[in-house]
Amino acid sequence: MSVRDPLSASRLTRRRDGRWIAGVCNGLAAALGVPVAALRAVVVVLALGNLPAVALLYALAWAFLPPGGDVDAGPGPGAAGAPAGGARPPAGFGIGGRPADPLDAVAVLAIVAGAVLLLGQFTAWLPGSVVAPAVLGIVGAGLAWGWGGRSAPGGGEGGGASGGAALVTGRRDRFRPLVVAVGVSLVFVGGVATLAAVSDLRLIGRSAAGAAVLTAGAVLLLGPGMARLARNLADERRQRIRSEERAEVAAHLHDGVLQTLALIQKRAGDDKAVRSLARRQERELRTWLYGGGSNGEAGEATVATLLRRELDDVEDRYGVRLDAVLVGDAPLDDAGRALVAAGREAALNAARHAGVDTVDVYLEVEPERVSLFVRDRGRGFDPAAVPPDRRGVADSISARVRRHGGTAEVRSAPGEGAEVELSVPRAPVRVEDKPR
Amino acid sequence: MNESERKEHRVRVFVVDDHPLVRSGVRSELEGRVDVVGTAGDVEEALSGITAARPDVVLVDVHMPGGGGAELIRRVLAAAPSEAGDEAAAVPRFLALSVSDAADDVISVIRAGARGYLTKTVSGAELAEAIGRVAAGDAVFSPRLAGFVLDAFAGTMPLPSDPELDQLTARERDVLRLIARGYAYKEVARRLNLSVKTVETHVSSVLRKLQLSSRHELTRWATERRLV
Numbered sequence: 061m062s063v064r065d066p067l068s069a070s071r072l073t074r075r076r077d078g079r080w081i082a083g084v085c086n087g088l089a090a091a092l093g094v095p096v097a098a099l100r101a102v103v104v105v106l107a108l109g110n111l112p113a114v115a116l117l118y119a120l121a122w123a124f125l126p127p128g129g130d131v132d133a134g135p136g137p138g139a140a141g142a143p144a145g146g147a148r149p150p151a152g153f154g155i156g157g158r159p160a161d162p163l164d165a166v167a168v169l170a171i172v173a174g175a176v177l178l179l180g181q182f183t184a185w186l187p188g189s190v191v192a193p194a195v196l197g198i199v200g201a202g203l204a205w206g207w208g209g210r211s212a213p214g215g216g217e218g219g220g221a222s223g224g225a226a227l228v229t230g231r232r233d234r235f236r237p238l239v240v241a242v243g244v245s246l247v248f249v250g251g252v253a254t255l256a257a258v259s260d261l262r263l264i265g266r267s268a269a270g271a272a273v274l275t276a277g278a279v280l281l282l283g284p285g286m287a288r289l290a291r292n293l294a295d296e297r298r299q300r301i302r303s304e305e306r307a308e309v310a311a312h313l314h315d316g317v318l319q320t321l322a323l324i325q326k327r328a329g330d331d332k333a334v335r336s337l338a339r340r341q342e343r344e345l346r347t348w349l350y351g352g353g354s355n356g357e358a359g360e361a362t363v364a365t366l367l368r369r370e371l372d373d374v375e376d377r378y379g380v381r382l383d384a385v386l387v388g389d390a391p392l393d394d395a396g397r398a399l400v401a402a403g404r405e406a407a408l409n410a411a412r413h414a415g416v417d418t419v420d421v422y423l424e425v426e427p428e429r430v431s432l433f434v435r436d437r438g439r440g441f442d443p444a445a446v447p448p449d450r451r452g453v454a455d456s457i458s459a460r461v462r463r464h465g466g467t468a469e470v471r472s473a474p475g476e477g478a479e480v481e482l483s484v485p486r487a488p489v490r491v492e493d494k495p496r
Numbered sequence: 497m498n499e500s501e502r503k504e505h506r507v508r509v510f511v512v513d514d515h516p517l518v519r520s521g522v523r524s525e526l527e528g529r530v531d532v533v534g535t536a537g538d539v540e541e542a543l544s545g546i547t548a549a550r551p552d553v554v555l556v557d558v559h560m561p562g563g564g565g566a567e568l569i570r571r572v573l574a575a576a577p578s579e580a581g582d583e584a585a586a587v588p589r590f591l592a593l594s595v596s597d598a599a600d601d602v603i604s605v606i607r608a609g610a611r612g613y614l615t616k617t618v619s620g621a622e623l624a625e626a627i628g629r630v631a632a633g634d635a636v637f638s639p640r641l642a643g644f645v646l647d648a649f650a651g652t653m654p655l656p657s658d659p660e661l662d663q664l665t666a667r668e669r670d671v672l673r674l675i676a677r678g679y680a681y682k683e684v685a686r687r688l689n690l691s692v693k694t695v696e697t698h699v700s701s702v703l704r705k706l707q708l709s710s711r712h713e714l715t716r717w718a719t720e721r722r723l724v
Binding site: 319347350379383385386388420422424433435436479 | 653
C-alpha cells in the first residue's frame with residue numbers, strides 16, 4: 061500500500077486519522093463514499109440491537125482490513141522517514157497494494173451478511189458454549205489472514221505515511237509469526253469446539269448457509285488480488301523468456317553472421333574463399349534456424365546426421381556446393397556407416413574431378429534399404445575406360461558397400477556428368493525404430 | 497495456351513519480395529528472358545500491382561511483412577473469377593521463391609496454390625525455364641520440394657480417406673525420386689523412357705494431390721518434421 065498511489069484514498073482500509081476506535085467506520089465510509097457520521101449512526105443503532113454481532117464484525121474488520129492512509133501525508137517525508145517502506149511493492153502486488161475495486165464493497169457486504177446470518181442463528185438456537193468457540197475461530201481466521209496473508213508486501217505497508225507508521229510496521233513484522241500462529245490455533249480450537257458442541261446435525265446444515273456466504277465474501281475479497289498476482293508473475297516470466305531469446309539471437313548473429321560478413325569484406329578479392337565463407341555461414345544459420353536442435357548435435361547418431369556432417373566437411377575442403385535432399389532417417393548401424401563413407405568418397409570425387417560447383421546428393425531411407433545418390437553435371441567419363449587412379453577410387457567405394465551386402469553403380473558418359481548410386485539393405489530392425 | 501502461342505509473346509512476370517536487393521537481382525537475372533512487368537514489396541502493394549499489370553506469372557517470396565506468399569496467393573485466387581472460360585488467362589500463376597528450408601513453409605505455399613517452389617540459389621536460366629513451365633500450366637519441382645513430397649507421402653496410411661488423392665502412384669514416385677536426385681524433366685524423361693510431356697503430367701498430378709489431399713499427415717508432417 062502506499063499513499064502516493066492516487067487511488068489509495070478510495071481503497072478499503074482502516075483510517076486512523078479521525079478514528080474513534082480502530083478507524084474501521086472511517087475507512088469504510090471513505091471507501092463507500094458515504095459520510096462517516098451516517099455510517100457510525102447506523103453501526104450504533106445495529107449495536108443496540110445486537111451488540112455481540114456488531115462487536116464481532118468490528119473485530120473482524122479490524123483484523124481483516126489493512127491499516128490505511130493517514131491521508132494527507134506527503135510523499136517526501138514518507139520516503140525519507142521510513143526505511144522499511146522505501147522498497148515500495150510493485151503496483152498490483154498483494155492485498156495492500158490493490159487499487160479501489162467495486163468488488164470490495166460487494167465482498168464486505170457479503171461478509172457482513174454471512175456473519176449476521178451465522179450469528180443470528182447461533183444466538184437464537186445455540187447456547188453460548190457454541191457461540192464462543194465459533195467467534196474464536198472466526199477471529200483466528202481474521203488474524204491469520206489479515207496479518208499472514210500480507211507478508212510479502214508487508215515491508216511496504218505504512219511506507220508512505222510517516223516514521224511512526226514505519227515503527228508500527230516494524231512491530232507488525234516482529235509480531236507477525238506469533239499472530240499468525242495464534243490465529244491458526246484459534247481457528248483449529250474454535251472449529252473443534254464448535255463441532256463438539258453442535259450435536260444436532262440440522263444445525264450444521266443451517267449454519268452452512270452462513271458459512272458459504274462468508275466464504276464467498278472472502279473469495280471475492282481475495283480473488284482479484286490473487287489473480288493479479290498470478291498474472292503479474294506470468295507476465296514477468298514471459299518477459300524474461302523473451303529477453304533471453306533475444307539475447308541468444310543477438311549472440312548468434314554476432315558470433316556467426318557478423319564475423320563472417322567482416323571476413324568476407326576483408327577477402328572480397330578471393331572468389332573461392334568468399335564463396336566458401338558464405339556457404340559455411342549459410343549452412344550454420346540454416347541448422348540453427350530450421351534444425352530445431354535435433355540436427356547436427358553430436359548426441360544422436362543417425363544416417364542423416366552423419367551424412368550431413370561428412371558433406372559439410374567435403375564442402376569446406378573443396379568449396380563445392382553439395383545440395384543434399386534427405387528423405388527419412390534411420391539409426392546408424394555398420395551398413396549405414398559404410399554407405400555414408402562411400403558416399404563421402406563419391407562426393408569427393410565429384411568435387412575434385414567433375415569441374416562443377418554444385419553436386420546433388422540424395423538419401424532415401426526405405427523400410428528395407430537405404431539408398432544414396434551422388435550426381436554431378438560435370439565433364440563425365442566413360443566408365444569402361446577409366447584411368448586406373450579413378451578406378452581405384454571407384455573400387456574402394458563399391459567395396460565398402462558390398463561388404464555389407466549393398467550395391468554400387470556408376471553411370472557416366474563423357475560430357476554428361478556422373479551419378480554414383482549406392483544402396484545397402486537395412487538390418488531387420490524392431491518396428492519402433494521406424495515410426496512411419 | 498499452347499507451345500506456338502507461348503513463343504510469340506514473352507511471359508509477363510511480376511516479382512514480389514520484401515527485399516529490394518532480391519527484387520533487382522531477380523529482375524536483372526531475368527533480363528532478356530522474360531518481361532518483368534512490375535515488382536512489389538508487400539502483400540497489399542502486390543495485390544494492386546498484379547491487378548494493374550496482369551502478369552502471367554507471379555514470383556512470390558514465402559516470408560513477407562503483412563502476410564507471406566501463401567496469404568497473397570489465397571487473396572489473388574479468391575478475388576479472381578473462376579478459372580473456367582475466357583477469363584482463365586487473367587488469373588496469374590504463382591511460383592514461390594524462398595531461402596527458407598522449413599518444410600511447413602514449402603507445403604503451405606504449395607497448398608495455397610503455388611505451381612512450384614524454388615530456392616533463391618537457382619540460376620537465372622533455370623529460373624526463366626521454370627517460369628516458362630509455370631506459365632504453360634505445369635508444375636515446377638525443385639529437388640528439395642520433391643524430397644519433401646516423397647517424405648510426406650512416405651509410408652501407408654491404414655485407411656486413406658481418398659486413395660486417389662492420398663497416395664502417389666509408383667510412376668509418380670519414380671519421377672519424384674529422379675527429380676530429388678537432381679534430374680531435370682528432360683533427363684527424367686530419358687531415364688524412364690517417357691516423353692517430357694508425360695513427366696510434366698506426372699508432376700502436375702503430384703502437385704494436385706499435394707494441394708487437394710486431405711491427408712492429415714501432410715500438415716502433421718510439415719509441423720513435426722523440420723528438415724534442414
